[in-house]
Amino acid sequence: MSSLDQFFSEQADRMSIPDEDIDSYVSRITSVMRTRKPLYSSALSQDGSDQSSSAPPPQESPRKRRRIADSDCQVQVSGPSTSSNSSESVQKADASAVPAASVKRKTPEHNPDSRTNKRLKADHTEASHDGTVHAPTGPVKDNAKQSRAQRSKKVSLPSLPQTELGLEIKHAAGSGDGNTRSTVRVSSDVAGAVTKSTDVDAKMVLQHAPDGSLDTSRPPITEHSRKGQSQNIKLIKTGNSVTRVDTSNVTTPFNSAIPSSSKIGAIGPVNEESTKKANPRTQATTKKSSSKKKSKEKLLPEQYAEKIMLAMAEKDLSKRKPETMYLKDMRIFFWGGDYSKASESTMRKMDILVDRGATLLPTFQPDQATHIVCDHIVTKGSLLAAINLKSLADIPDHIPTLKWDWIRTRDGKGRMARLHDHAAFPDRIHFESPDGVLDLRLGPREKKRKAFLEAPSKSEDNTEHSKISEFTEDKVARSRIGSSLIRPSDVVIGKPGPSATKESKSTSEEDPLACFYEQARAELAAEGPRNVSEYDSDTDGEGVQGSSSMVATKHGGHEAVQKRKFMYACDRKGEQPSNEICPNQDVIDMLEKLKQIHDTKGTADDKWRVLSYNKAVRGLRTYPKRIGSVKEAMQINGVGEKTAQKIMEIINTGALQRIRYENTEDVAVVTLFQGIYGVGPSVAHKWYANGCRTLDDLKNGKFGIKLSTAQRIGLKFYDDINTRMPRAEAKEIFDLIKPIALEIDPKLFVEIMGSYRRGKADCGDIDIMITRPTDDGKTHVGVLKKLLGRCHERGIITEDLNIPENWSDLENMYRGLCRRDENSRRRRIDFLTVPYVHRGAALLYYTGDDIFNRSMRMKANRMGYSLNQKGLFANVIRNPSDRREKLDDGTIIASATEEEIFKKLG
DNA sequence: TGGCTGTACTG
């Protein structure tokens, strides 16, 4: 128990932390802890970064003017000719620039092309200071053939990571109904204290072994059914402590492609023995972790929660200022997404909750909890597993599910932000009514479904559309992020007032365009080439609009105005096709997770697997009933034998062994890193192999990590970028920008695309297309640059991620960050300029979604056409040996309007 | 067994 004592004294220190900014607290602590133990923690919020700069990343020298922001992310869009006024944007040179010695510049002639003048290159630290920086990562990727060949002789896996957990949970097999119960025991004195201090149900008992770890035995693999009602303590996942598992299918871990000498500090699936000697750092790590085995570090999240609640109970709270205890009346279940052991991040966050006076519930108990707070990397499925419920709708209505950042929202007066702005999941959002009572606007699925089916129809097949919309959930969740793992949406549906119940039906009913897309998409998804004559009837409404007649005047021309209004009719109609209704939701969640695991591997093979899983999931979503057999599963479009078997495993056992096995630290960390804009599998793995585990590692340039400019920004605004915005905010920002554009040239054609145009209730980014009729001989050339300059001046656009190659092209592409106002989050924004004649194809393409695009293009191909964002081409001659090589671009047959293209494609 | 959308920017 001496470790406990130690813990208490440390805890006392923590508790005396002044009521400072929570994130800097987390950041500070984490970075301190970091030196002791290379555990990963989840993202730190952007504002916490600045203090912990023990080793600041290499900074470019101040005299170098950069287009892309320095660490302060203030940007100059300036070109010599325009927007010189934008140079007033502050560009703080970071005084803490790295010692010059460690910075070597790339020789300019290395990149002699025209871009040299425009793009100021980031300095490259060819850092050789510890030799790790540029360690080649080995054959990260083979060509397809080779890897295919390798695939057949499956590389044997590194030995499974032994659980380092000092404790596991003792499961008592439940009765034959499939219920499994687990009990955690604690020595009685502790249990008593816990109960006393936390009101935790006394049924919970933990049993500590003498060294502080817990007595364990393996649970039966059969796993929990989720039916279990909650009188007892919930099951506890034992994470990656895995027993033998069928590994025949397991993809070779990515880092097996990395020379072992560079597997610095790899803790996960790497065989420790083999690397122990390789490198002093590894040795240190190994030693540390083994010496820690005994100490308090290896705790389940809930055990940590208990500990700190215990510690808290012993503290004299009377001297605490009450206003620092602003969570006082809350009984919070916090879920950090870590099953096996509490990560640094989780522990720190739990500390904060307790420190602020919350009662932290070690396990979720519906009758106890007042709030559920999720770390932002948490998926719906993960939370549901943690609280042992089947669906979000099973959570009692009075308990809001919130994102961690809600905790930080206390203002000067101690008021917290509104719950609905920080909902952890888009399908479960609480609004507070004036009397302070929680109001779950997005009610249980039953309600939704009803509203759905009873919705009055505008056209005879409207019901059909509704159904479609319900299923065609935008597949936005970038696969690499793994739909929700890092991307809990922050959604506000509609207006809190009148539209409480109807969000799911609006698009189909009232936005023909969205309807059109849904229909087209669903159809393409379902059948590929098939008679699509409905398109015509459906398109009629706006199909009349021809390119020639569309003369843009000051306000876009008469017809254009009509069309605008027409399309904007979808404004404010929050629409989120609910995918909750699917009877196979649990299967989908699992497959998504598996997909995400493959996505972190980053090999070509896995890339295609990801594609397949996407297709399978899409098929599953539209499948109306619970799947009963492998055969049945295989009927579903996109589901083959392998997936079908997995589906049945999920249905029968509630889990996938594959996931248990592969869900290791590297997956979690790589997933975390891949959430950074500009970081894909390759870079993420490189960093992991170099020893990075947390975002702070990256921020501080540990392990010789260098960030590209875009990555630096992506890291700084990690949370913002990975949070979707309410539809209304997208509109507000667009309404801010459009007038600025028209100010520059009133004849511009400015359109918002992307998920907004598709009628989504929440948007991941804002896509704006700019073009201009050429009938008076002028074009939109130069507009984008001017526009960006003005947006920068007004603080709408705050950072540039990448800028067009050539401002004088008719076709330009810009990516950056913007915000509605000073108090808003950063949002991703894209601008695209296209030749006027291509606007239809461009609109089509950028309105997406990607599934839709793929199908469209595939269809075009089959019909002998070629479709891209410029238009639909006929007579494309392709190289017979390599179909991708076009020998002849063919003739453009459609491009100006979407309808034109649709008609040609049938 | 080969293909799986097609393009642009970064470094």
Next chain:
DNA sequence: CAGTAC
């Protein structure tokens, strides 16, 4: 050119 993003 590889990697990333859309």
Next chain:
DNA sequence: GCCA
């Protein structure tokens, strides 16, 4: 991993 699925499909033609």
